[in-house]
Amino acid sequence: MLPDRLWQLGRYLETHHALWHDRAFVQRPVSWEAAEPALVAWLDAQPTALFLAPDRAWLAEAPPVARRWAAEADALAALPALSAAPTPLRGFGTLGLPGRKLSQIEHFAAPVRDRWPRPTRITDWCAGKGHLGRALCHHTGAALQALEWQEALCAAGRVECERVGVAAHFACVDVRDAAAAALLAPDDLVVALHACGGLHTALLRAVVERGAAGLALAPCCYNQPSPDRGRPLSRAAAAVGLRIDDNDLDLLHRQPANASQGTLRRSRQNQHWRLAFDALQRQATGVDAYRPMPPFPDPWLALPFDAFCARFAELEGIELPAHLRPDDFLAEGEAAWRATVARDAVRSLFARPLEAWLVLDRACYLEEAGYAVEVGTFCDRTLTPRNAIILARQPTTP
Ligand SMILES: C[S@@+](CC[C@H](N)C(=O)[O-])C[C@H]1O[C@@H](n2cnc3c(N)ncnc32)[C@H](O)[C@@H]1O
CATH class of the missing domain: 3.40.50.150 (Vaccinia Virus protein VP39)
Known part of the structure; x- marks a missing residue:
């Protein structure tokens, strides 16, 4: 029984590998876009807020193919609730426990x-x-x-x-x-x-x-x-x-559902600025490929964007030509971020x-x-x- 379920789930994940493996953050277009032009057109026409709303609100109006994937994925992943009435422990040596x-x-x-x-x-x-x-x-x-x-x-x-x-x-x-x-x-x-x-x-x-x-x-x-x-x-x-x-494993450990508004805001700015810097570095280096970027200290997000880029370029050993103005790449970064959020909504189904x-x-x-x-x-x-x-x-x- 368990091996049968594992087999079915594995075959399903294998069949839809590109949908959960491809990361729009580093690769646009993702490889499945060519096969799903109507879905992609729909995703790109929606406001980003729809994909950030809780409980997968975007699915309600989504094209049938996305709703079908969601239903199939949910059915294969469903686990029964084994919980009985919780054992009350408050006050039993658990003081100080959140x-x-x-x-x-x-x-x-x-x-x-x-x-x-x-x-x-x-x-x-x-x-x-x-x-x-x-x-x-x-x-x-x-x-x-x-x-x-x-x-x-x-x-x-x-x-x-x-x-x-x-x-x-x-x-x-x-x-x-x-x-x-x-x-x-x-x-x-x-x-x-x-x-x-x-x-x-x-x-x-x-x-x-x-x-x-x-x-x-x-x-x-x-x-x-x-x-x-x-x-x-x-x-x-x-x-x-x-x-x-x-x-692929990072997909399981994305933004926690209970993240504060401040954490969400910083995380979004972080992604937007990384994508804008990515567009800038492609121009600066002449290499049209995503370049993995290391983590950076949070206070860098409080800098003006051009100062952020100067620090990052120094960290990465990239020379930024004087004629490239970082602020000109913010809009491109924003568009890339919106496209990423929309495609990530599909990825998250898996x-x-x-x-x-x-x-x-x-x-x-x-x-x-x-x-x-x-x-x-x-x-x-x-x-x-x-x-x-x-x-x-x-x-x-x-
Ligand atoms: C996520 S906490 C879980 C603690 C506890 N089970 C709970 O739910 O509250 C992980 C615990 O594993 C301990 N830990 C981490 N690596 C360990 C290792 N290699 N050997 C023993 N304990 C380890 C940590 O110190 C921490 O107390």
């Missing part, structure tokens, strides 16, 4: 408690102060093992556990080391809420290697540098042969299917190792966009 994080933990804990009412020991992987593990142990009577590499967080976690009477061992380790895997025992229920990139792939390998009894994992930050970034873990995913590069692909790959990896696996969501996306959860159990354990 409300959003607390609520994520409450939602994550609920399906875990449903399935593992009496675990022997819970290992919290990348535990921070161990809020999740401590709460689960408090409710289930399990002992806690918390793996975390920051000594200060381990120390704070120990204090909290003592205060609320949870028997705990905090191990200050790098979870990517073999020593961390060696700390897992066959009885363990391992939990990991938002373990990033290589930290959760290390966890999956450790769980399989040690044969831990159970796992509850919400993966996160698929785009963080790690040796296996973008590479399939399961045999089922490898058989599909889907190509995923680092830029973010969720791409994430579902990664989640199902991890689930299939566990299934191939003999685990009984469930995949779903533990909360609404408004609480965290990384709301997928993988629950895996060794069939031999109660």
Whole structure:
């Protein structure tokens, strides 16, 4: 069942590869434009604000082909809600935890408690102060093992556990080391809420290697540098042969839905100015190709545009001829930005299917190792966009 879903999703993503792989920011026109002239004409005729409006408002009036892609992509990416009523934790050693994080933990804990009412020991992987593990142990009577590499967080976690009477061992380790895997025992229920990139792939390998009894994992930050970034873990995913590069993974981690107005404004100016500088550098160098630009300090955005360009040209070792006036390129940058936003709206339709692909790959990896696996969501996306959860159990354990 899981491999079938993975296969269908992989074939769909492969068929529509250009739609989510091509980035209008660096490549205009994108390669699919020639095949979709009516859609492109429609996209370019809309006000940019339409594409920036929440909840994909642009789709309501979009040409049928875009609505069809959205419907197909959503159907293939859909994950069932595994959330039960959230476990209330407020006031239980969680003082000082921001409300959003607390609520994520409450939602994550609920399906875990449903399935593992009496675990022997819970290992919290990348535990921070161990809020999740401590709460689960408090409710289930399990002992806690918390793996975390920051000594200060381990120390704070120990204090909290003592205060609320949870028997705990905090191990200050790098979870990517073999020593961390060696700390897992066959009885363990391992939990990991938002373990990033290589930290959760290390966890999956450790769980399989040690044969831990159970796992509850919400993966996160698929785009963080790690040796296996973008590479399939399961045999089922490898058989599909889907190509995923680092830029594709960035699609999953674009502007957070809850970004402030100030952050959004800066991000838009950043993109507009980069594209305007790109037009300028093409003229200056005579090379009509996008040139990747490194990050720059935020205060540069407060400079006049010509001063911004002078700094960037110096940083990049580009000589700007005196007759080229940077301000003349602002309009071109703006037009490029508008075209980019419109095409990115289409690209974004594939973010969720791409994430579902990664989640199902991890689930299939566990299934191939003999685990009984469930995949779903533990909360609404408004609480965290990384709301997928993988629950895996060794069939031999109660
Ligand atoms: C995104 S936080 C998640 C913390 C906790 N699970 C939560 O949801 O609140 C990631 C945690 O992983 C820890 N961490 C990062 N890299 C690590 C590594 N290589 N080994 C152990 N812990 C690591 C960080 O210090 C941080 O506490």
